[in-house]
Every structure is written in C-alpha cells, then in structure tokens.
Amino acid sequence: MEHASRIQQLLDNKKKIFTDLNDEVWEYAEPRFAEYKSAAAHCRVMEAQGFRVKQGLAGEETAFIAEYGSGKPVIAILGEYDALAGLSQQADITEEMPVVEGGQGHGCGHNTLGAAGAAAITALKDYMEENNLPGTIRFYGCPAEENAGGKAFLVRDGLFNDVDICLAYHPSNMNLADQGGSLANFRVFYTFKGTSSHAASAPHMGRSALDACELMNVGCNYMREHMIPEARVHYAYTNVGGTAPNVVQCDAQLLYAMRAPTVTQVKELYDRLEKIAKGAAMMTETEVTIRQVAAYANTIANDVINERYEAYLEKFLPLDYTEEEMEYLRKFYALVPDTAKRSLARTAEKLFGRTEKAKEVANSPIWNFLYRTPVGSTGGKGSNDVGDVSWVCPTSIVRTACYASGTTGHHWTKTAQGKSSVCHKGMLLAAAVMACTAVDFLTSPELIAQARENWLDRLGGETYPNPLPADCKPEIW
Ligand SMILES: [Zn+2]
Ligand SMILES: [Zn+2]
Numbered sequence: 340m341e342h343a344s345r346i347q348q349l350l351d352n353k354k355k356i357f358t359d360l361n362d363e364v365w366e367y368a369e370p371r372f373a374e375y376k377s378a379a380a381h382c383r384v385m386e387a388q389g390f391r392v393k394q395g396l397a398g399e400e401t402a403f404i405a406e407y408g409s410g411k412p413v414i415a416i417l418g419e420y421d422a423l424a425g426l427s428q429q430a431d432i433t434e435e436m437p438v439v440e441g442g443q444g445h446g447c448g449h450n451t452l453g454a455a456g457a458a459a460i461t462a463l464k465d466y467m468e469e470n471n472l473p474g475t476i477r478f479y480g481c482p483a484e485e486n487a488g489g490k491a492f493l494v495r496d497g498l499f500n501d502v503d504i505c506l507a508y509h510p511s512n513m514n515l516a517d518q519g520g521s522l523a524n525f526r527v528f529y530t531f532k533g534t535s536s537h538a539a540s541a542p543h544m545g546r547s548a549l550d551a552c553e554l555m556n557v558g559c560n561y562m563r564e565h566m567i568p569e570a571r572v573h574y575a576y577t578n579v580g581g582t583a584p585n586v587v588q589c590d591a592q593l594l595y596a597m598r599a600p601t602v603t604q605v606k607e608l609y610d611r612l613e614k615i616a617k618g619a620a621m622m623t624e625t626e627v628t629i630r631q632v633a634a635y636a637n638t639i640a641n642d643v644i645n646e647r648y649e650a651y652l653e654k655f656l657p658l659d660y661t662e663e664e665m666e667y668l669r670k671f672y673a674l675v676p677d678t679a680k681r682s683l684a685r686t687a688e689k690l691f692g693r694t695e696k697a698k699e700v701a702n703s704p705i706w707n708f709l710y711r712t713p714v715g716s717t718g719g720k721g722s723n724d725v726g727d728v729s730w731v732c733p734t735s736i737v738r739t740a741c742y743a744s745g746t747t748g749h750h751w752t753k754t755a756q757g758k759s760s761v762c763h764k765g766m767l768l769a770a771a772v773m774a775c776t777a778v779d780f781l782t783s784p785e786l787i788a789q790a791r792e793n794w795l796d797r798l799g800g801e802t803y804p805n806p807l808p809a810d811c812k813p814e815i816w
Contacts, residue, residue: 342466343654346774349462350767357461357770358763360384361454365430365757368422368443368450371483372815374401377420377450381405381457381480388461390478397496399489399813403480404498405457407464412503412787413475414463414777415732417725418456419449419484428754433670435751444754447485448510451741451757451766455508458770463777474781477502481724483813486526488633490724492813494731495805502732503787504644504780506773507725510765511738512746514656515710516648519640519729519736522571522598523605524722525806526633528816529555529616530578533625535589545587549580551623552591558615559595570608571598571720598722602636602804632816634806638726639797642714643790644735647779649709651772652737657707658768664761665704668743672704674752675745683745704743705761730803733794737772741765 360380367376378401382392385405396402426446427437437444445451460478467476479498483489493499509517531552536545559572566572574595580588597608613629620627660668684701690710691697700706728734741762746752756762780787 340650340654342778343651343771343775346462346466346778347771349465350458350771350774353458353461354767356384357454357458357766360457361451361763361766362758364420364450364453365445368427368445370424370443371421371485371487371489372399372401372813374420374482377453378403378480378482381418381420381453384457385478388464390464396498397492397813399482399492401480401482402489402493405460405478405480406475408467408473408475410473410475412781412784413477413501414780415477415479415499415502415505416456416460416773416777417479417481417505417507417728418453419481420453421449421483421485423447423485423749426749426751426754428751430755430758431667432755433674444751445757446749446751446754448741448753448757449484451510451762452508453480455510455766455769455773458767459506459773459777462770462774466774466778467781472781476777484724486633487813488635488724488727489813491634491636491727491807494727494803495807499728499731504790505728505732505734506644506776507728507734507736508769508773509736509738510741510762510769512740512742512744513706513710514652514708514739514768515712516645516652517640517736517738518645518712518714518716519638520600521638521721521723521726522600523602523637523726523806524596524598524635525605525609525631527595527597527609527612528577528592528630528632529595530592530628530630531590531620531625533587533589533623536587538585538587542587546624547587548591548625549588551619551625551627552576552593554619554622555593555616558618559612562611562615566608567599567604569600570604572596572608598720600637602806605806606804631808631811632814635722635724636726636730636803636806638723638736639729639734639794641733641735641790641793641797643786643793644733644776647776648735648737648772649711651775652709655768655771656709658764660705660707660761660764667759668704668761671743671746671752671756675743679745679747706740706744730798733790737769739765739769739772
C-alpha cells in the first residue's frame with residue numbers, strides 16, 4: 340500500500356490533462372461507433388504521454404489500444420466515450436435545457452469513464468518507469484457500449500486473449516466494487532416482407548407484414564408466462580409499414596432486446612422467438628429475415644480484484660468537498676424523485692440499521708464512503724459489454740460517486756453533472772484506485788494466480804459462449 344501516496348502525487352501532477360479530457364469528450368457527445376473526435380482526443384493524450392497507440396480494431400474505427408512496456412504480466416484498463424441519443428443537456432443547470440434539441444449527451448457518464456482510465460494508465464506508466472517494473476500495460480479504447488456492445492467484437496477477435504487482469508470502471512452515485520451480475524442481452528431485428536394491395540378493393544391480394552409483426556408480438560407475450568422470471572424481453576417497431584391504412588403494409592420490422600442472467604439462457608429465448616417469428620410469417624404468408632446485431636454477455640466479477648478496489652477506496656475516502664460543491668450537490672439532490680429517495684433510505688437502513696446515522700446518510704446529497712456490497716450480490720437488470728471481457732480474463736468494475744445521490748442513469752440530470760468538480764474528483768479517485776490495484780497485480784504473481792483461481796471458480800467450468808454470430812459486424816443500425 341506504500342505506493343498509494345506516490346500514485347496520488349503522480350496523478351495530481353497531471354490531473355488537469357484528464358479533467359480537460361473529461362470535459363472535452365463531454366462536449367463532443369458522440370453516439371455509438373461515431374466517436375471520432377472523442378477517440379482521437381484520447382489517442383492524442385495517450386501519445387503525448389508516451390504510449391504506443393494503435394487505432395481501428397476488430398472493424399471498429401473508433402476503437403484503439405494504447406500500450407506501454409513489454410512481456411508478462413499484461414494488465415488492461417478499459418475506457419469508453421460514447422454518448423446517448425436524446426440526452427443533450429447544458430452543464431450544471433437544474434432544469435431540462437438541451438445544448439442541441441434532440442441531440443446526444445453523456446447521460447451515462449462515459450466521458451468520465453474514459454478520462455479515468457486514461458488517467459489511471461498514465462499514473463501507472465509513470466510509476467512503472469520510476470520503479471523499473473516489468474510487464475505490459477494496455478488501455479483499451481472501447482466504442483459503442485450503449486446499444487451495440489462494442490467490446491463483444493473486440494473479445495471475439497481475440498484482443499484480450501493474453502490479458503492477465505482487466506480493470507474496469509463506471510461513474511456512479513456511490514463508491515463500491517461491483518459484484519457483477521448484469522444481464523446477458525441480444526439485440527435482434529425481425530424483418531417481415533409481404534405483398535401490398537388496396538386494403539378495401541383487393542384485400543385478398545395483400546399479405547400484411549404488419550400483421551406478422553403483431554402476431555409475433557402476441558406470440559412473444561404468451562411466451563412470457565413460460566420463461567424464467569429473471570428474463571426480460573422488449574420490442575420496438577422500427578418500421579410499421581407506413582401511415583396509410585388503405586394500403587396493405589408489405590414491409591415491417593421489429594427490434595427485440597432479450598435479456599437473462601446468462602448467455603445460454605438468452606440463446607434459449609432467441610431460439611424460441613425464432614420459432615414464433617417463423618410461425619407469424621407462416622400464418623400471414625409473409626417472409627421473415629432474422630438478423631442479430633449485438634450481444635452482451637453477463638458480467639462475472641472477481642473477488643480478488645474487488646478486495647483490492649475496496650482496500651484503496653477505504654484508504655482514499657472520504658473525499659473533501661467544498662461548501663460550493665455541497666451546495667451544487669444539494670441542488671441536484673433536490674430533483675431526485677421521492678421513490679428514489681425512499682429506496683436510498685432503505686439501503687441506508689440496511690447498512691446502518693434504524694439509526695440517526697442511517698437518516699443522515701439517506702438525506703446526504705453525496706454518499707462519501709465505501710459501500711461494501713455483499714459478495715455474490717447481483718447488480719441491476721441492465722447489461723454491460725464489460726461482461727464479454729469478464730468471460731476471457733479476470734475482470735472487475737469499480738464505481739465512484741460522481742453525481743448527487745439518487746441521480747438517475749440515462750437521464751438529463753446525469754449529463755448536467757458530467758463536467759462538475761465533484762465529477763472530476765470521482766474520476767480521479769477511480770484513477771487512483773485502478774492504478775494502485777494495477778501496481779499490486781504487476782508486482783505479485785501470487786495475486787494474479789489468486790484472481791485467476793477465483794475467476795475459474797466463478798466460471799464453474801464454462802468457457803466464453805461467444806454470443807455473436809460469425810457474420811455479425813460492428814455497425815450503426
Ligand atoms: Zn448506460
Ligand atoms: Zn454506462
């Protein structure tokens with residue numbers, strides 16, 4: 340642990356580079372697979388810091404690897420920088436006010452995610468240089484986490500095959516080591532093709548693709564009763580066949596998202612929905628084409644990495660916030676809906692019992708302490724493409740508090756707080772925790788062996804069930 344204060348100094352020397360990177364990428368707010376300026380900004384910083392940078396990987400133009408050192412072990416840190424559609428919002432403003440009407444915004448904080456990784460790998464490199472430490476360190480610039488699962492393509496193409504330990508991060512409202520458990524998820528298009536005709540004068544000549552979509556959804560909704568309760572299936576019409584009721588719709592399309600705790604369970608849902616789609620096509624005498632465009636594997640956390648994350652979070656917390664920062668946080672905490680506040684109160688009570696402390700924490704606009712999540716507890720019902728990486732090497736996600744307590748993900752209030760000094764502090768805390776954790780693994784083959792053993796144990800004999808079809812390419816769909 341003696342390296343912790345040196346890592347903090349090294350980070351402190353260069354912190355402006357990374358808080359600037361955080362803010363620059365926030366401004367670009369580019370969506371999946373179009374993060375050209377955001378990826379270039381990261382590459383520019385990495386090159387200036389002396390990393391070997393390779394851009395364009397696995398068919399993803401906006402992916403990159405920044406590498407330093409040589410030989411074993413290989414320690415990876417992950418970065419992301421994609422924004423979300425419809426979440427454009429002016430910084431620091433407590434009412435909904437987009438920068439660009441209908442534009443993209445960093446409503447999941449991936450500007451901070453990328454900057455934290457870049458800061459961590461730079462501090463790690465500086466520390467390795469000072470101490471002549473052997474090994475390879477790699478920063479993976481990963482595009483399109485949102486709605487495309489960009490990492491699954493990088494994993495499929497073998498880019499993580501030689502990695503010993505992988506450290507990941509997500510900005511959050513709390514400081515914790517993530518216990519994994521995000522759901523596996525497939526995205527699949529069902530495109531129906533029929534025959535158009537005059538709906539009144541020649542209905543018998545028409546074969547409706549819209550009918551097929553509706554029958555497919557009815558089939559799916561009957562299937563719900565007979566699937567595991569943890570599974571989730573959602574659909575959207577991406578083509579309803581036009582707006583004219585007097586034309587039999589000959590083209591229509593659905594996009595399905597199907598989720599379950601493991602990839603194997605999602606594959607089972609996929610197979611059942613394929614039968615339902617084909618059944619709908621048969622009933623309507625239409626044709627269906629099925630195209631899977633993305634997949635996320637479930638995340639397997641690593642107890643050995645998490646133990647190191649928690650040790651460093653404990654060391655560095657609590658952070659110092661100024662009165663202005665507390666005022667800023669209170670302003671955003673005031674926007675949190677009552678249902679979310681009640682859920683925070685329940686969590687605080689679980690942690691501190693029915694005490695004054697629990698009340699104080701529940702009403703605090705920032706949770707400025709380590710939240711120890713029980714080992715084996717599962718995460719939310721979302722999906723994360725870090726999951727794919729976690730199937731091929733020991734991986735874990737650390738989270739740090741960057742926003743007012745209770746701030747909703749994928750919401751304009753998160754975009755609004757993405758350039759604040761509170762967010763910068765959370766980002767630098769994550770960088771310190773990841774860099775310190777990486778030093779532990781770089782200098783201890785035993786620790787790597789323990790993490791590997793824990794990983795194999797959690798896999799329980801399974802190997803990566805590559806969820807992407809061989810012909811599936813990274814694309815904007
Ligand atoms: Zn997200
Ligand atoms: Zn995210």
